[in-house]
Amino acid sequence: MEKQTLALLNSALDAVRRDLTPRVEELTQKSTAGTLAPEEFAEYGEIVRLNDNLSLLKLQAEDLSAVRAAS
Numbered sequence: 001m002e003k004q005t006l007a008l009l010n011s012a013l014d015a016v017r018r019d020l021t022p023r024v025e026e027l028t029q030k031s032t033a034g035t036l037a038p039e040e041f042a043e044y045g046e047i048v049r050l051n052d053n054l055s056l057l058k059l060q061a062e063d064l065s066a067v068r069a070a071s
Contacts, residue, residue, distance in 0.1 A: 006065065009058040016054060020047050 027044040030036040036044070 003065075005061045006058065009054060009061055013051070013054050013058060016047075016051055020051075023047070 024044070024047055027036065027040055027047075030040060031044070
């Protein structure tokens, strides 16, 4: 089960990065230029939170897998 969970989380992270990278790059450029609209700032924050949450879930699943493997 852990391997399946890790595979799903990896797939989700890959999809987020692949699908959202162009948009994140655009938002980053606008932020650097000082032209980021409030809605875009909120969007960027949501993307960052999504990536952070998926990364944390992946780390937790890896830790759980390592604990079970050591038992």
